[in-house]
Amino acid sequence: MLIAVLAGLIVSILFIPFGKFFRQQAAIAVSLLPISLFLYFLSYIPVIRSGLPVSFHYPWVPSMGINLDFHLDGLALLFSLLITGIGSLVFLYASSYLKGHPYLDRFYAYLSLFMASMLGLVLSDNILLLFIFWELTSISSFFLIGFNNDDPVSRKSALIALAVTGGGGLLLMAGLILMGHLSGSYSIQEMADNAERLKNHALYGLILLLVFAGAFTKSAQFPFHFWLPGAMKAPTPISAYLHSATMVKAGVYLLARFSPVLGGSDYWQYTLLIVGGVTMLYSAFHSIFRTDLKGILAYSTIAALGILVFLIGIGTPESLVAASVFILVHALYKASLFLTTGIIDHETGTRDVTKLAGLRHVMLPLAIGGLLAALSSAGLPLTFGFIGKDLIYEATLHSPGILRFVLTAVAVLTNIFLLYAGFLAGIKPFAGSLPQQFKGVHLPHGLLWIPPVLLSLLGVLFGCFPAWIGEVLLHPAAQSMTRLTTVAPLKIWHGFNLVLLLSGVTLALGALLYWVRKPSEQRLSALTRFNALSPEQLFRRLYRSIIKLSVWYTNTMHNGYLRVYLLRIVVFAILLLAFRLLTADGIVIDLGTVSPVSIYELVVGAILVGGLYLSVTTSSRLTAVAATSVVGYCICLMFVFYSAPDLAMTQFTIDTLTVVLFVLVLFRLPPFLNFANNSVKIRDGIIATLFGCIISLIGLLVLSEPIRTEVSNYYGDNAYVLAKGKNVVNVILVDFRGFDTMFEIVVLSIAAIGVYSLLKLRLRATEKE
Amino acid sequence: MKSTILKTATSYLLPILLLFSVFILLRGHYHPGGGFVGGLIASIAFVLHGFTYGTENTLKLMRYHPAVLIPAGLALATLSMFAPVLLGLPVMTGLWIDEPIPVIGMVGSALFFDLGVYLVVIGVVLTILFTITQYNE
Numbered sequence: 053m054l055i056a057v058l059a060g061l062i063v064s065i066l067f068i069p070f071g072k073f074f075r076q077q078a079a080i081a082v083s084l085l086p087i088s089l090f091l092y093f094l095s096y097i098p099v100i101r102s103g104l105p106v107s108f109h110y111p112w113v114p115s116m117g118i119n120l121d122f123h124l125d126g127l128a129l130l131f132s133l134l135i136t137g138i139g140s141l142v143f144l145y146a147s148s149y150l151k152g153h154p155y156l157d158r159f160y161a162y163l164s165l166f167m168a169s170m171l172g173l174v175l176s177d178n179i180l181l182l183f184i185f186w187e188l189t190s191i192s193s194f195f196l197i198g199f200n201n202d203d204p205v206s207r208k209s210a211l212i213a214l215a216v217t218g219g220g221g222l223l224l225m226a227g228l229i230l231m232g233h234l235s236g237s238y239s240i241q242e243m244a245d246n247a248e249r250l251k252n253h254a255l256y257g258l259i260l261l262l263v264f265a266g267a268f269t270k271s272a273q274f275p276f277h278f279w280l281p282g283a284m285k286a287p288t289p290i291s292a293y294l295h296s297a298t299m300v301k302a303g304v305y306l307l308a309r310f311s312p313v314l315g316g317s318d319y320w321q322y323t324l325l326i327v328g329g330v331t332m333l334y335s336a337f338h339s340i341f342r343t344d345l346k347g348i349l350a351y352s353t354i355a356a357l358g359i360l361v362f363l364i365g366i367g368t369p370e371s372l373v374a375a376s377v378f379i380l381v382h383a384l385y386k387a388s389l390f391l392t393t394g395i396i397d398h399e400t401g402t403r404d405v406t407k408l409a410g411l412r413h414v415m416l417p418l419a420i421g422g423l424l425a426a427l428s429s430a431g432l433p434l435t436f437g438f439i440g441k442d443l444i445y446e447a448t449l450h451s452p453g454i455l456r457f458v459l460t461a462v463a464v465l466t467n468i469f470l471l472y473a474g475f476l477a478g479i480k481p482f483a484g485s486l487p488q489q490f491k492g493v494h495l496p497h498g499l500l501w502i503p504p505v506l507l508s509l510l511g512v513l514f515g516c517f518p519a520w521i522g523e524v525l526l527h528p529a530a531q532s533m534t535r536l537t538t539v540a541p542l543k544i545w546h547g548f549n550l551v552l553l554l555s556g557v558t559l560a561l562g563a564l565l566y567w568v569r570k571p572s573e574q575r576l577s578a579l580t581r582f583n584a585l586s587p588e589q590l591f592r593r594l595y596r597s598i599i600k601l602s603v604w605y606t607n608t609m610h611n612g613y614l615r616v617y618l619l620r621i622v623v624f625a626i627l628l629l630a631f632r633l634l635t636a637d638g639i640v641i642d643l644g645t646v647s648p649v650s651i652y653e654l655v656v657g658a659i660l661v662g663g664l665y666l667s668v669t670t671s672s673r674l675t676a677v678a679a680t681s682v683v684g685y686c687i688c689l690m691f692v693f694y695s696a697p698d699l700a701m702t703q704f705t706i707d708t709l710t711v712v713l714f715v716l717v718l719f720r721l722p723p724f725l726n727f728a729n730n731s732v733k734i735r736d737g738i739i740a741t742l743f744g745c746i747i748s749l750i751g752l753l754v755l756s757e758p759i760r761t762e763v764s765n766y767y768g769d770n771a772y773v774l775a776k777g778k779n780v781v782n783v784i785l786v787d788f789r790g791f792d793t794m795f796e797i798v799v800l801s802i803a804a805i806g807v808y809s810l811l812k813l814r815l816r817a818t819e820k821e
Numbered sequence: 822m823k824s825t826i827l828k829t830a831t832s833y834l835l836p837i838l839l840l841f842s843v844f845i846l847l848r849g850h851y852h853p854g855g856g857f858v859g860g861l862i863a864s865i866a867f868v869l870h871g872f873t874y875g876t877e878n879t880l881k882l883m884r885y886h887p888a889v890l891i892p893a894g895l896a897l898a899t900l901s902m903f904a905p906v907l908l909g910l911p912v913m914t915g916l917w918i919d920e921p922i923p924v925i926g927m928v929g930s931a932l933f934f935d936l937g938v939y940l941v942v943i944g945v946v947l948t949i950l951f952t953i954t955q956y957n958e
Contacts, residue, residue: 697853701854701858702857702861705861705862713950716950716954777850778852782855783931786849786850786931786934786935790931790934800941801895801944803945804945804949812952
């Protein structure tokens, strides 16, 4: 299992050395990865069907509760099969779609990375592990959405997608940590076992808010939906993969997964119902105004996600079965429609639905695939969409109280719009007579048209045998969200009842709408007038003001003057230390512990003060440097007096080198000018004196504290026993605290590389001039 | 600088200082000293040479650019850190040869670690100083 999850990561790393080879010869061979993973997960169907989830445990950081715990149950299996199954088709499709693309290797590397993170996400049982994969999907989808990186619009939408999903991810992390902390376990299964503890906790509302923030941003729920249509800038195979089965379903998956842990309360139910309901209506309504095929699909995808959130919100066993059915329904027809759109775009060069028509004359198999997908999205009997829609209506009708009418009305309206959107994307480009400009279009390579047709056919196959797929895959999936008491097999025919009537009404109204209404640019532009109020504009405004803030902050706080930095650091330290000293219970200084001053120390102290005076008053830089070094050497002597020879030696050599460095730099400086007027000098003098006083005060305070000697005794006792050294200082440096030393020399090296590259690069620039 | 005294003194001081720096490095485990100070002393020796004869000549004398010492030192320190792992011991366990080796004294993984520090310090100091000097020229 670990290998199955990590395979994608490993493959994506292999692209670094072997990318060129893959790009030229073996692009299609990469598809073996998702195909073999798909077969691997298929082999788990019998086990999961028998109702026994499979767990895998690999210790990773056990001390922090982070382990590679994977849990394969019905829900995880459904998602894994979608991820790898649709992944296989997308991999195959892309090998032809992006044939000869200069960055094909990069594309596959990102795609493998993304697939692996999605797999990890749906299989993780440990919530911290889940979060890691969650973030990985955000990051890898950023690369995928921004794949056309020479297009500024594409880069911008990738950034927005990352900002929205990443921001939600941060909130989710807070929520997950809170959950783990309060329930005492980071395992989802264990949390589900004592879910009451979380639900009755005072912070339950906060947890819900944080988890919802993560799920809603990822699954593009209103008002965070705007990143998804923007993400359509990606090449179509990516859109198909991200928006049908994977990325955007991650939020839905999270809600489904946490249903047994957090679900069941009024907060949970009403939030999901309202957000899901608003999202599905809003975006289904929007989808009928779009003229770009991918725009239509984007908005209908958001609507479908809204439906799923809505179904999870209802929370009855019925609605959860409906949700798991609809996940599969939507993945099949939406991936098929996206891939079909990709082919149309690839062959005709346009995605404008007002221009496309009659393509069935030149691409018949694709037209059949598109038709079937559209019918499945419409929910015609004998397609899988019909089962899905039926179950949705059944779930809304069986919800309690007055709510039932509202929910059903919302669901019917959304489905009418979705039917229209599906017909626009799947039927409209193929219907009618073929315009002159598309006469030259022909059916593309089989790798392109077989995947969408296959997906559409699967939709029909499942529609004809719903009981079978239900028992094999979908009931176990629903089972992991809730305890199913009675499992009613999925059926095509339920008899004449209200649900059938609603289905008929949906079909009739939707078809009527398609018949009457033709998509046009005017309607789209009428809608764009309201853009100023949209959440997207609000987000953009926020985005701009954050940039403004950071520009202001950088200009005022990091203005490049070293003296200003130093001044701020020192003043801040003074304030902090003074605050601590003032709030302390009382300052006790015991001068009795201070040793008497000897004549040597007095002499050295006098020299030190002299050096200090000279360095402040002199008008020559060289004198100032020499005077400062006198101060340094005096301090070295102090170290010698107080038996710290190691320190003294190091300080001595460092001081010498610093003077050399100063002298070297002094050559570059303009003649000595005194910028500071008297008031600045007085200010600096006061600050310096204050700082000195506070440090001295602290030094004296430390002396009056009882001295704790455990650590120094340990080093003293063990330096020779454990590390065979008699010089404790050196033993600490190279043995006891060797890691510190290691990092210190690494930092030193970085500094050297920094100086070298800065100056050398400058040199080359001046040479060019 | 054109001082004959300095030139003569430097040509004697360079080897003596270098030898002294190695001495400081080796005695570090038992007496005041160690890789850091040793490295600084060795760098001072080269800086002195650079002052007297010019940086170009010092670089020629060194043959390789001092920056080379940085990765070499880091590699040596890292190796000595991870050498115990090969024997199944935790990282940075001190490994020692039982009998002292004449002149050098006790030899163990900590000595190589210190040697790594020594090399890195020389590399860093000389890279920074020589780069700035050459920039000035």
